Amino acid sequence: MWSMGWPIVGETLEFLFGKPEIFVSKRMRRYSPEIFKTKILGEKTVVICGPNGHKFLFSNEQKYFTAFRPHSMQKMFRSYKAPAAAAAPPAVAQPAIDKEAKVLRSPGFLKPEALVRYLGIMDSCTQEQMKAYWEGKDEVKVYPLAKTLTLGLACRFFLGIDELDRIARSVSNFDDVTVGMHSLILNFPGTTFYKATKAADELRRELKIVIQEKKAAMASGAPMHDILSHMIVASDPTGKHMPEAEIADKIMGLLTAGYSTVATAMTFFMKYVGERPDIYAKVLAEHKEIADSKKPGQFLEWDDINKMKYSWNVLYEVMRFTPPLQGTFREALTDFTYAGYTILCCILDC
Numbered sequence: 567m568w569s570m571g572w573p574i575v576g577e578t579l580e581f582l583f584g585k586p587e588i589f590v591s592k593r594m595r596r597y598s599p600e601i602f603k604t605k606i607l608g609e610k611t612v613v614i615c616g617p618n619g620h621k622f623l624f625s626n627e628q629k630y631f632t633a634f635r636p637h638s639m640q641k642m643f644r645s646y647k648a649p650a651a652a653a654a655p656p657a658v659a660q661p662a663i664d665k666e667a668k669v670l671r672s673p674g675f676l677k678p679e680a681l682v683r684y685l686g687i688m689d690s691c692t693q694e695q696m697k698a699y700w701e702g703k704d705e706v707k708v709y710p711l712a713k714t715l716t717l718g719l720a721c722r723f724f725l726g727i728d729e730l731d732r733i734a735r736s737v738s739n740f741d742d743v744t745v746g747m748h749s750l751i752l753n754f755p756g757t758t759f760y761k762a763t764k765a766a767d768e769l770r771r772e773l774k775i776v777i778q779e780k781k782a783a784m785a786s787g788a789p790m791h792d793i794l795s796h797m798i799v800a801s802d803p804t805g806k807h808m809p810e811a812e813i814a815d816k817i818m819g820l821l822t823a824g825y826s827t828v829a830t831a832m833t834f835f836m837k838y839v840g841e842r843p844d845i846y847a848k849v850l851a852e853h854k855e856i857a858d859s860k861k862p863g864q865f866l867e868w869d870d871i872n873k874m875k876y877s878w879n880v881l882y883e884v885m886r887f888t889p890p891l892q893g894t895f896r897e898a899l900t901d902f903t904y905a906g907y908t909i910l911c912c913i914l915d916c
């Protein structure tokens with residue numbers, strides 16, 4: 567007999583406050599290793615499990631599934647367009663999604679190749695941080711330092727700003743938004759969701775100031791290579807530019823998506839490698855060989871990154887052990903059958 571948990575909250579509390587892997591494995595044992603249903607974050611949810619489930623999901627994107635953002639996330643990122651709203655009628659909705667995807671992806675900002683021209687700056691910023699906060703210290707707190715580094719790099723590449731004080735002041739707001747993205751929508755002082763919406767409002771205010779500064783700098787003819795200036799000039803087929811509030815929202819989404827995931831991966835890389843001196847020695851040897859081949863002041867290049875094969879494999883294993891992001895959601899675009907169960911699409915009628 568399936569259990570959907572308590573009325574209204576369903577099994578959200580166990581999902582949010584327990585360990586997600588235990589939440590899933592317990593139900594896989596109780597119901598089926600392939601699929602089970604539950605109610606989390608206000609939605610009746612089907613969890614498709616295991617390698618076959620992953621393969622099924624990722625080979626049927628836009629056929630059976632499309633991305634779904636929990637309601638807490640939708641409320642925080644106000645410009646988000648739910649696929650349900652976008653789906654009827656499809657002919658009208660599709661351009662909105664295409665336009666958004668195009669603005670974010672067409673210049674290749676988010677493609678791995680784009681990293682090539684950022685590598686030198688990433689390397690020099692990381693070295694600066696190492697010198698300032700790591701070298702010579704008996705003890706350091708890795709996660710906060712990793713977050714300042716990744717948020718700093720993200721602000722540099724997405725917004726074209728490198729004022730570290732300004733960025734450091736925003737870290738706690740970004741942290742609150744990140745936690746609130748998967749939370750119960752209880753909007754009164756003291757709740758996670760309330761704190762996250764306040765933090766999102768503050769970030770939007772700060773980002774609107776950044777947008778206005780950027781527009782002024784662009785008007786003075788300064789050359790710009792960041793994603794923010796691209797969003798400011800981009801227009802839809804009717805020549806309309808994206809409103810400032812929407813730009814602020816999208817930039818907030820990109821920064822939130824980009825900084826804590828990388829910082830989490832870096833932090834757990836250090837933890838696990840620190841616990842295994844044999845692995846640490848191999849990673850160190852690989853990096854030392856690259857460092858020794860460099861002239862003073864010469865930064866990392868794409869070829870060097872490709873040579874770090876052992877380190878990449880260690881990082882993949884770290885992310886498998888502790889995934890930096892737990893739980894992304896999909897909604898069904900059509901009825902379909904998986905592992906003998908029929909999942910009904912409710913995009914248009916619930």
Ligand code: HEM
Nearest residue numbers: 633676819820823824825827828831885889890891894895
């Ligand atoms: C270790 C680092 C990272 C991990 C583990 C990670 C993981 C993920 C995962 C699991 C998703 C959801 C994908 C899905 O539902 O199919 C996602 C989406 C996304 N990530 Fe990352 N991510 C990382 C770094 C970044 C960075 C640096 C950025 C900066 C731009 C970024 C931007 C995004 C965006 C914009 C989305 C939403 C994509 C969409 O809706 O089409 N991520 N990420």
